[in-house]
Amino acid sequence: MSRSTESTVGAGRVARSGSPFPRVGLLALALALPLASLLLGCERAKDPTTASRTPAAAGDSITASPAAPAGGAAPAPAPQAHAEPEPAEPEEGVSARRVRWMDVEVAPPPAPMEKLAKAGVGLYQQNCQVCHGAQGKADGPAAGVLAVPPRNFTAGQFKFKTSMPGQAPFDDDLYRTLSSGIPAAGMPSFGDLTVFERWALVAHVKNLSQAIRDDGKPFNYFQKRPATTRMKLPAPPDAAKAQHERGELLYRKVAECIQCHGEKGLGDGRSAKDLKDALKNPIKPADLTRGEVTFKTGSRPEDIFRVLTTGMAGTPMPSYEDSLEEEDRWELAFYVTSLYRPIDPGEKTYLRVGCTSCHTIGKGKLIGPDLAGVTKRRDREWLRKWLADPPSMLATDETARKLLEEFLTPMPSYGLTPREVDLLLGYLETLPPAPETAGSVSK
Ligand code: HEC
């Protein structure tokens, strides 16, 4: 079966599964402070009319999905009027939500790109450099602690886009990525920056996306392979009409997803071990059974349909746009959602809120303490108060104050609902005990 895998110059690097921060030791203060201030949203202009950043996204409503961009060389899809809000998530009471990639409202660029690019330089240093590096080479000081390395912009490949395989992303695709963030990969959302700031960053990222040709001359990927054609991303058909057996046949036999994603979708197919991305780094297929928390740009059928259509440039995940009919891509998308296994609502909350940006479980300190065994060292009432309102605990509680002395960054408040706090407490109780080397010393 023919597939169009993009494999010229790649961008993605090692995507190890499991905890997002597997290789963590003591983070140098030099790293902790800028990263933390960034995660906390210090010094950043707020635009209350737009989406919130991931960690602070409490209270966000998920906007209804605007119709997917039409096919053809369309300009940035105009923001659409919102239909009725998304039905409540399975576990109600979850306030911390983020806007999904496809649902980001794309406002038109407020100024010419050259002007925006100038403003983008400083904004990039402030918000992105810590991970993506000064020149966009994925070598910022925080790059090493992320499970999924940040994108190397100089390699010119982008996973999340609505342009044809082989083409650079549309500007609005980059704008979407910045706005929604990629929580499953540890990239925070920058949805609370103003429209101007986000477009300025898009312009600067495009400028960084350049390399040197064999003849020594520099070129820019966005000029060399411009986005000209929008993939056709229609609205989803009626889920009730999905044919499970057809989906399974496609998964196992026709499209051979099984080769990489495995019999049950666990990401353990025959070729899974040897997969490399276009930069020759090992990469793992997504665990489809945990799609609701592992998929990078959404787990609804329409999100999966988009991934199957565009592929993920620079990774072995192919585009099936020319090898599978639209209907079959829908069958597969529905089939993938049938593989989801229930995820503990506490864990879901933990991942959605973005606790992983600052905490590991059993891998050592990050911005905050290792949470392995935390329910052994703190009692439930303390933890409840802490999660509900860290700032007032920091102001009044001796243990909290000692923690702050050690970690130097105040844990922000997420405005969690009592139900979310309960869910999180339940989840923390399931965590393994602390390994001897990890965790906080202030007992
Ligand atoms: C905490 C680290 C971190 C910060 C800060 C960060 N990113 Fe990222 N970014 C990542 C990671 C990790 C990925 C790779 C995700 C993947 O490959 O799945 C990524 C990927 C991207 C991509 C590629 C998307 C694609 O389609 O492949 C873009 C564009 C991007 N980041 C832009 C930015 C910009 C602009 C900023 C600053 C406003 C920023 N990032 C800040 C970690 C970060």
Ligand code: HEC
């Ligand atoms: C050659 C190996 C390979 C094949 C074949 C393959 N995939 Fe993937 N797939 C991957 C890899 C690797 C990733 C992870 C890419 C990343 O996160 O950077 C992935 C990611 C995904 C994702 C997650 C997207 C997201 O938003 O994070 C979905 C869904 C998916 N694949 C579905 C499928 C389906 C359905 C098929 C068959 C039609 C398929 N894949 C075939 C390797 C493969």
Ligand code: HEC
């Ligand atoms: C921006 C970084 C950051 C985020 C995100 C974050 N925390 Fe924290 N957390 C900290 C820091 C730092 C501390 C140590 C106390 C301090 O300095 O405020 C801490 C302390 C804790 C403690 C006490 C640990 C101990 O050893 O007593 C728990 C429990 C905790 N956090 C849970 C969570 C949960 C659950 C989430 C997600 C809802 C979360 N944290 C999100 C930074 C963060």
